[in-house]
Amino acid sequence: MARTAEHALVGSDRDALGRALRQWLPDAAVLDQIEQLRPYECDGLSAYRRLPLVVVLPDTVEQVQAVMRYCASQRIPVVARGAGTGLSGGALPLENGVLLSLAKFNRILDVDLLNRTARVQPGVRNLAISEAVSAPGLYYAPDPSSQIACSIGGNVAENAGGLHCLKYGLTVHNILKLEVVTVEGDLVTIGADSLDAPGYDLLALMTGSEGMLGIIVEITVRLLPKPASAKLMMASFDDVEKAGNAVGNIIATGIIPGGLEMMDNLATRATEDFVHAGYDIDAAAILFCELDGTPEEVSDDIERVKNVLEQSGCTDMRIAKDEAERQLFWSGRKAAFPAAGRLSPDYYCIDGTIPRKQIGYVLTRIAEMGQEYGLRIANVFHAGDGNLHPLILYDGNQPGELERTEELGGKILELSVEVGGTITGEHGVGVEKINQMCVQFDKSELSQFHALKAAFDPNNLLNPGKAVPTLSRCAEFGAMHVHKGELKFPDLERF
Amino acid sequence: MQPALNPDNNIDKQISLAVKQAAVERIPLRLRGGDTKAFYGRASEGQPLDLRGHNGVVSYEPLELVVTARAGTLLVDLESDLAEQGQMLGFEPPHFGDGATLGGAIACGFSGPRRPYAGSARDFVLGARIINGHGELLRFGGQVMKNVAGYDISRLTVGAMGTLGVIVEVSMKVLPVPAREATVRFSMPAAQAIGQMNEWAGQPIPISGTCYHDGTLHVRVSGSAKGVDAAIIKLGGELIDEGAAFWHGVKEQRHSFFADNQAQWRISVPQAAPPLPIEGEWLIEWGGGQRWLKTDAPTDVIRKQVEAAGGHATLFRGGDRSEEVFHPLTPGLSNLHRNLKNAFDPQRIFNPGRLYRDL
Known part of the structure; x- marks a missing residue:
């Protein structure tokens, strides 16, 4: 059952606020009818629902500044929202507040291939960045499972991770610069196009601050060269602890795999039913280990990891034979949440x-x-x-x-x-x-x-x-x- | 080597008491470890608060890739503990002297040649225990790779020059020592070297260090034996034997460039920025991202040129240290800095003025 916070509707406040905000925003960018507000009542954590007073959909930085100036002067709280895929209710609206959607900020502004950076608006989808720079052989490393839908602004606000964090880091390790609108409506630049910026590390502080410190209106991300080679191994274990120990044993060899993931039996069965990747549904746990780097490195590493997995007591082991099979093996892991939804x-x-x-x-x-x-x-x-x-x-x-x-x-x-x-x-x-x-x-x-x-x-x-x-x-x-x-x-x- | 977990080496309560007293009496404190980086930052007066007594590795889990050590731990000791397990600090912190401590390295936020390829000091910090201006012992972050509970105060302290609090303990991610490293060198002009370093960085080549000085570009590659062999062939250039010594010299500023006593600027610009039009002697690192400059050019000219290139300039060593040595902040940022300082150290007792005059 959805958890709905019932409040007496503050109709007159809503109308007045809507009117006030239309001074700076086009009519269509201010939503103040109940049926218009419904889609914004929750984020990915749908057990919590609440209607905001008003939703605004600005599409320029100046409009965001104007909204913040007005709200600050009237002491009206503001909740920023990206794609609304968050899983902790960070974008849950406030019944007495404005929900500021950054969905219209969906442009990739600039890609600098030699410096390996991209300047993007916060509403750009995570995966869209990697797609845009794929041809010259680059990508944006953090890849949360929701990457097809989640936006980069939300990624920064939550310090999103993904499947490759151990080797390539979190959002905080892969961004250089933010343009932020403060609560008073001022625009400040945090971080720099250089590898560091003078003063306190406000870039680290803003990352993962859950929309509590400012409204992020532009992000400069770092891009990495796509690994020349990536091989995915999948090992079965009859005991979860053995699988856990196998991870430590891999690390002990001095190899940092690009991805290291584990699923227990129930998760494996659920995802196998969902994607038919050929997972071992009798295993207590399966371990995914992706090795990436130059082809020479990967072929070195794969032999060593094979030995480690055998010595760690795996009951079965498969190596994806080609790119299609690698994607298939990963597809189940990436679909674990919706697969659970079918159980x-x-x-x-x-x-x-x-x-x-x-x-x-x-x-x-x-x-x-x-x-x-x-x-x-x-x-x-x-x-x-x-x-x-x-x-x-x-x-x-x-x-x-x-x-x-x-x-x-x-x-x-x-x-x-x-x-x-x-x-x-x-x-x-x-x-x-x-x-x-x-x-x-x-x-x-x-x-x-x-x-x-x-x-x-x-x-x-x-x-x-x-x-x-x-x-x-x-x-x-x-x-x-x-x-x-x-x-x-x-x-x-x-x- | 220091004994781990000797309770005598845990003086966090004493430090906390000293801070509380200083806060009550409004006595400015000069936080110090080995004083190997005393040259860095603005001149700042205060009663010395010596943190060297708070030392030792608190926990080290090689299989978790995590180490936690007290701030007064000598970097040499910490690194030798890690080396015994075939691991290292991935940001290759410069020591600038035998007495260098972990706390000092983190407070200054220095990183070595591996920085653009593996990450900076702040990138490797997972958590910290700090004492704020009220003398409260606080713990932020943790000992795990991923942690988004609460604001990232542990990373905020990196490079803050001790102005927000006393760093008493740091947890860091560590990396395996690469199986093999090799260094190749090339002769080319600066502009070409900058372009070349960045073109390589856009390709999957395991580069782990770059340095250009006086017509010569050095490139280090790290990884598995076969991976390094393949990279050397791909890069070309002349393989040199004394690679390890060369990179140590660059990291510790024992390279001939740093030999004289001339004031030294650290210029941080976008990596691919072309050579800057400032007369002087340059040494370029980090794929072009960190450039050292010895020059007679006036401060305002340097700052203006560097700003135009999208970067910032720090008077790293020497010169007039009563003026601002770090690049001036925009008014908006300056305001946030003052507010933050006030949120951590309202009596302004920690290293007053060391980072900026008004902090």
Whole structure:
């Protein structure tokens, strides 16, 4: 069941705000009719829905500045939205706020082949960048599974990762410069066309800041040469811990694979039904290992990894025989989320990161917790970088099942912190994991986050209520913990 | 080698107390490790806060590619621990002296020849424990590759010259030492070298270092034995034997270019930017992205030319260090910097003025 925050409609506010914003925007770029607002009521985390007061669709930087100036002067909160594929509710609108869509900023402005950079607008799709520079042999490295739809502005706001992070890094490692509109409507350049910029590293700070510090209106990304050769190996294991150890054994050889991914049995079965890639559906876990580089390097590495996988006790091993088969092998892994969606009416994706050596323990604990809660869990794992995505299968039409699922999800995140990891590897905190922030950070750390936020946004107008919980919220969450499961204030809104 | 996890080497509580007291009494502090980089940044006065006593590798997991060490850990010790496991700091930090500490390397944000090909100091930082201007011990980031919980304060401290807080512990990603490295050299004019380095960088060739000086371009390649052999054939040029010593000299500024006491500028421009029209002696690194300059040209001329090329200029060594040595910020950025400084260190006790006069 969708979770809808019901509020008395503030019709007059809506009309007045719509009128005011039309001073700077074309009529069609201001949406203030309820039916127009519906498509914006949620992002990829559809369990949370809320209508904004007004949606604006500017298509120039000046228009964004004008919207911000007006909203700042009237103390109206603003939530920025890219393609709306985010999985943590970062773009969930505020009922008293403006939703600022950057969908019209969809142009690649400039490609500099010799410097290997591209200047793009935030609404450009991730994959479109790589497609545009493919002919001269370049690509943009971060490749979140949603890359066909997600936009680069959202990638920066969430510091998106993907399947090749261990070797090629996250968004923060692959961008050079941002144009940002501040809460007051000023335009500032952060970063530079050079490899570094003077002063504090605001580029790192903006990346992953979930729309809390400024509105990103232009991004300069770094492009890499496409590897001359890429080979994908797929190994089966009869035990997840063995598969986890195999990853460590590969790293021990001194090879950093381009991609290292793992799926457990349930995830393997689900994706095999979906894409028919020929996965070993009897394996407890399958491990994907992609080796890329020069043909000479790859042929060296593949022999070494073959030995390691055998010594690590794999029960079966296949090497994609050509590019088509490599794509086929990957297709299942990339389709793990929709495949899980076919196993169950609903699924809920968790995003903890753990030290890789803990994988066996963590998967055992997750299975135990799943039994305790009566919910099935399929696991896909960015094994190279420790980012674990348990997919909890549930039926939102069964009363209480979403609530149980969310509680189980919270427990899994707390487990991630307990073993030395983090509550979110690449999806962001948003509204979804805001309570677990109280587990990962203490009072003084959260206060430092708030002070930092105030340095950019003193009146707390940019995406307020997301990413960093207030101290009182954490106090309440702590109280909830004491009462385990029995919520003290069941009528309280819990984002 | 230092014993790991000796509790005597953990003085974070003492550092925190010292900071609290300084904040109450508004006494400026000069954060110091080995003082090997004391030449860098603006002149700044303060009561020395020596961080060398806080040292040691806290945890090192070679199979996770992660190391965590206290700020006072000597870089030589840390690197020798890593080397024992066939690993290294991928950003090749310059030491500039035997006493160089991890904290100093991170606070200055220096990276060596591998930087454009493997990443910078901040790229390898995964987490940090810092003490803010209230004396609070805070932990940000973590010991895992991917972590987007909260603002990225650990990377923000890299290159902040200690002005936001005391870095007490850093977690970093490490890399395997390449199986083989080789260096080839070419003779060509500067403009051609810049073009060539960037054309190569756009191809899948495992380049890991580039340096051009006085008509000679050096290129280092790293990787598997067969991969390096193939790269050498592809690049051409003359294979040299003393490659390791050459790159060490460039990294530590022991190359003859750096031998005299003339003021030295660090010019950071887009990698493919053509040679800049400023008279002087140049040494070009990082595929053209980092250029060292010794010149008699006045500061404003240098800054104007560098800005026109899309970059920024730092008076790296020597010269007048009471003036701004880092490139002036735009008013909008300058404002954000002041606000940030205030958010971390409201009493302005940490290295006041070391980065910019008003921070």
